[in-house]
Every structure is written in C-alpha cells, then in structure tokens.
Amino acid sequence: MIANWIILAETTPPPLPDTATVWLRVVGALVVVFALIWAGSRWLRANTPGGSRARCRLQVLECRALGHRQMLWVVGYDRQRWLVASSPAGVSLVASLPPAEPGDTQTPAGAGGFAETLQRVLMRSS
Numbered sequence: 001m002i003a004n005w006i007i008l009a010e011t012t013p014p015p016l017p018d019t020a021t022v023w024l025r026v027v028g029a030l031v032v033v034f035a036l037i038w039a040g041s042r043w044l045r046a047n048t049p050g051g052s053r054a055r056c057r058l059q060v061l062e063c064r065a066l067g068h069r070q071m072l073w074v075v076g077y078d079r080q081r082w083l084v085a086s087s088p089a090g091v092s093l094v095a096s097l098p099p100a101e102p103g104d105t106q107t108p109a110g111a112g113g114f115a116e117t118l119q120r121v122l123m124r125s126s
Helices: 002-010 019-047 114-125
Strands: 058-067 071-077 078-086 090-097
Touching: 090 114
Parallel strands: none
Antiparallel strands: 058 071, 071 078, 078 090
C-alpha cells in the first residue's frame, strides 16, 4: 500500500493544454452562446403578439406637447385615425380624423402640418 502512494507521488501531472487551443475553445463557446441568444430573440420577436412592428396595426402617428404633462396624439389603427388628448386627469377623444389613403405612409397631418390639420378638425367640430 505504501508502494502505491510512492508511485502516485512520483508521477507528474499531465501537461497543460496549449494556450491557443484554450482560446479557440473559449471563443467558440462564446460564439455558440451569442448565436443561441440571437436566434432566441428573433424567434420570440416573431412569435409574440406585438413583437413585430410590421404586424402592428395600432400606431402613434404623431404627438405634440401642449404644456406640462398635456399632449395631443394622432393615433391610427389600419386606415382609421383619431385625435386624442392626454393630461393628468385622463385621456379623451378630441375628434375622428378622415381615413388614411390606402398608400399613405405619411403622418395624417400631410403636407399642411400638424397645426393646420388641428385647426381644420377644431373648426369642423365646433
């Protein structure tokens, strides 16, 4: 039994692996981990409701601050559009705006700007 201990004590430990091999394995493992994280995020973005902007039909088309914590929002859903006001007291519908044109990618204010569209809507509602 003592002979076994002597033999074990006299053996040298195995040589350390080459530094280049260790770095290659570390970098390879990091690449695999990052690839899995990237693929998982892409899968979640494609398979969760509201995860993809391309499929999102509800959009805030434009907003303007009126004062401290008071804002006007132009909100769109498909072709429908509304002018909505928000304040600390709550959110209220100011007016329904004309439907967007099928190929319209601009904000509902169009070429006239937000102020002009707001004036037209306010004149129409009063």
